[in-house]
Amino acid sequence: MSTPEFDFVTPIERRGTASLKWQRYEEQDILPMWVADMDFAAPPAVQKALRQAVERGVFGYGEIPSGLIDTFVAWCAEQYHWAIEAEWLVWLPGVVPGLHLAIEAELAPEAGLAVPQPVYPPIRQLGRLRARPLVSVPSEATDWTPYLTDATQALVLCHPHNPSGQVATRADLEQLAQLALERDLLVISDEIWADLLLDPQQRHLPFAALNPDAAARSITLMAPSKTFNIAGLSCAVAIIPDPERRVRFRRQMRGMMPDMNYLGLLAAQAAWQEGAAWLAALKQQLNANLDQLEHWLQDYPEIGFTRPQATFVAWLDLRQLGLNEQDFLEGGVALSLGEAFGTDGYLRLNFGCPSAQLDAALQRMARVIQTRRGR
Numbered sequence: 001m002s003t004p005e006f007d008f009v010t011p012i013e014r015r016g017t018a019s020l021k022w023q024r025y026e027e028q029d030i031l032p033m034w035v036a037d038m039d040f041a042a043p044p045a046v047q048k049a050l051r052q053a054v055e056r057g058v059f060g061y062g063e064i065p066s067g068l069i070d071t072f073v074a075w076c077a078e079q080y081h082w083a084i085e086a087e088w089l090v091w092l093p094g095v096v097p098g099l100h101l102a103i104e105a106e107l108a109p110e111a112g113l114a115v116p117q118p119v120y121p122p123i124r125q126l127g128r129l130r131a132r133p134l135v136s137v138p139s140e141a142t143d144w145t146p147y148l149t150d151a152t153q154a155l156v157l158c159h160p161h162n163p164s165g166q167v168a169t170r171a172d173l174e175q176l177a178q179l180a181l182e183r184d185l186l187v188i189s190d191e192i193w194a195d196l197l198l199d200p201q202q203r204h205l206p207f208a209a210l211n212p213d214a215a216a217r218s219i220t221l222m223a224p225s226k227t228f229n230i231a232g233l234s235c236a237v238a239i240i241p242d243p244e245r246r247v248r249f250r251r252q253m254r255g256m257m258p259d260m261n262y263l264g265l266l267a268a269q270a271a272w273q274e275g276a277a278w279l280a281a282l283k284q285q286l287n288a289n290l291d292q293l294e295h296w297l298q299d300y301p302e303i304g305f306t307r308p309q310a311t312f313v314a315w316l317d318l319r320q321l322g323l324n325e326q327d328f329l330e331g332g333v334a335l336s337l338g339e340a341f342g343t344d345g346y347l348r349l350n351f352g353c354p355s356a357q358l359d360a361a362l363q364r365m366a367r368v369i370q371t372r373r374g375r
């Protein structure tokens, strides 16, 4: 699907371009459908801002321009109906460092975390890497209470949820907010996928937008990276309404965080300022790709699947087929391993690519499945 303005069809050669997704299997005939970036060019406005910067040719230290702050504040108002203050923002080179900083800034050494399972691997790894007790909560659970221990002092949300692509409802979030209030918990909400709710009528509801208490106990992490396919430009933002938490967070950053990537700042501003029409067109393409995937899945009822409400990843339950990552790699498709997300027997398929590439990957996967069935 393409519009005169935006091209989501023409393949872009990414081999030999220092791409994490493509370099790993560059020498082999393997389609990379794993790590979560898309094989689409960034919005034209982003490309233009970057082209102008490259033509100037000066890449000195960057500073947050007021235009970037204004444009993000406006984005939150327009996209999520969330009124935020400019001073709540702390800019970061990535969401993952923000998760670690939030924990170190706010939690005592023995304080524990609760995280959903399955979940994006760096969230699962927070317990081990920050040397803190971690409890896992089944990602479909709406009441986290039975899973918490006396040590639990923070909830880490992945909202919308990667890898399932499911979106917590207002009622789910309110239940979590009530629990956080009763137990005085910090809520670290990773909302990197906020803009990729696939129903164009559905609006993301930030946890912190629920009520003033939720805001005060929250650290929300967002970024333009998934939305506009600019993950390589290292730009993210923490939204910390409580001034004391903000001071502790900034203190934690001292000497530990690199300066913001200059090109990332320019790209983020252009994306939030001028990227809304591109994003709407992207969602159409992602929905078409999901339709294509669902159509393909009709031939494979053994594969468990719930259509994601958000993201560009599909979480496939392959336990009944007994096929694993290696089987599909040998068949020429690289998928993300379910185990890394905390659940064996699943694989995650990234469908953020031109539909011809998705089709090629699905054909290869079909051959792997048919070979297994024929045995």
Ligand SMILES: Cc1ncc(COP(=O)(O)O)c(C=O)c1O
Pocket: 036, 093, 094, 095, 096, 097, 120, 158, 162, 190, 192, 223, 225, 231, 235, 236
């Ligand atoms: C839930 C979630 N958080 C964070 C990230 C990555 O964030 P960053 O690259 O900004 O560190 C991803 C990437 O897939 C993700 O899915």
